[in-house]
Amino acid sequence: METQTAKILDGKALSAKIQQSLSAQIQELQPKFGRPPGLAVLMVGDNPASAAYVRGKERACEKVGIASFGKHFPTQTSLAELEDTIAALNNDPQVDGILVQLPLPEHLDSVKLLNQIAPEKDVDGLHPVNMGRLVRSEEGLRSCTPAGVMRLLEEYQIPVQGKQAVVLGRSILVGKPLALMLLEANATVTVAHSRSHEIKSITQSADILIAAVGRNGLVTGEMLKPGAIVVDVGINRVVDASGKDRLIGDVHFESASKVAEYITPVPGGIGPMTVAMLLQNTVKSYLTRF
Ligand SMILES: NC(=O)c1ccc[n+]([C@@H]2O[C@H](COP(=O)([O-])OP(=O)(O)OC[C@H]3O[C@@H](n4cnc5c(N)ncnc54)[C@H](OP(=O)(O)O)[C@@H]3O)[C@@H](O)[C@H]2O)c1
Structure with missing residues (x-):
């Protein structure tokens, strides 16, 4: 029987390392700046997956010393009320970052709401x-999941x-910004x-394959070029034989890990990297305020 040959791109370990360094940076800066960095995560409704993500983000904030200004709104909250909340947070000097947890309930226009966030707190x-700014390769706040992918590739040199980079998926959240970041890093991007x-x-043409x-399990080993770098952004909830919830990626890990040179696990790959990039962006925004 063939065994796994791919090395693991360990997002969990790198996320912990980044968080440690942010924590040290905050400890040093807080006495000078007179306050910790602040992040407001807004959640609307009771989507259990979103609630778990928000809890994870708030726990990570607490661990590194970022103050949380999060608010949880009932499903029926109006757009006007959320816009007022964002306007107040835009003007709050304690708050460096504002994040609206997606998806929002159907009656709310997420594009309209996201556009209310001050770009320097986004x-x-x-x-x-x-x-x-990303399209123009200018300095700015970069979306967390694609930034996490790039940081993980960088860590493993x-x-x-x-290189031929293939991105599966073209969402505004992951696929499109990631394609731009790869292009910025001089990959040939499909x-x-x-x-x-x-x-x-x-996919067989990809030196670097990113599934989002x-x-x-959409991507199987036979779809890969031998020695490819495989990054799995997908998070799919499935119920296993024992009735338990389990998270599975877009990549069929067992077959892909026999062909790839490097591969990310799910969980423990891009999920923790996304949280690390969110904390890093909050600290980056904090630093620009002093
Ligand atoms: N790890 C993390 O922190 C993190 C963060 C964000 C998202 N995610 C996960 O990443 C995945 C993608 O998220 P998203 O927000 O980008 O999702 P999305 O908005 O639903 O976009 C999915 C993309 O995949 C494309 N697609 C659908 N079926 C396909 C197929 N059979 N072959 C090729 N492309 C196909 C869609 O094409 P069309 O544009 O043509 O519809 C779309 O561009 C999800 O599993 C999500 O949970 C993980």
Whole structure:
């Protein structure tokens, strides 16, 4: 029987390392600045997955010394009330970062709401100003999940320049900004999506393959170039034989890890990197205020 040959890109360990260094930085700066960095995570409704993500973000904030100004609103909250809350947070000198946990209940226009966040406090990097800065390769707050992918590749000294990078998925949250970041790092980038033909021949051309689709086990080993770098952004909840909830990525780990050189696990890959980048963006925003 073939065994796993791929090395693990350990997002959990790198996230812990980044958090340790942010914590030390905050301890040093807080006495000079007179306050800790502050992050407001806004959540609307009772989506259990969102609630778990928000709890994770707040716990991470507490661990590194970032103050939380989060608010949890009932499902029926109006757009006007949320806009007022964001306006107040935009003007609050204790708050460096504002994040609206997605998805929002259907009656709320998430684009309209995200556009209310002051770009300099937009730690999720989703405001058109920050997206525009990314397109132009200007300094700005970069979206957390794609930034986490790039940071993980950098940590393992995986060369990106000149490589064929394939991104599966073209969402504004992951696929599009990631394609831009890879391009900025001088990769040759292909973006595939639900209307792409011959996905297998596209994935087989990838030196670096990033899956951000949301389809359990979509990418199998036979779809990969031998020695590829495989980054699995997907998070899919499945119920296993014992009735327990389990998280599975877009990549079929067992077959892919026999072909790839490096691979991210799910969980323990890009999920923790996303949290680390959120904390890092909050500290970055804090530093610009003094
Ligand atoms: N690890 C993290 O921290 C993190 C953060 C964010 C998201 N995620 C996970 O990443 C995944 C993607 O998230 P998202 O927000 O980008 O999702 P999304 O908005 O639903 O976008 C999915 C993308 O995948 C494409 N797609 C769908 N089926 C496909 C197929 N069979 N072949 C190729 N492409 C296909 C879609 O194409 P069209 O554009 O043509 O519809 C779309 O561009 C989800 O599992 C999500 O839970 C993880």
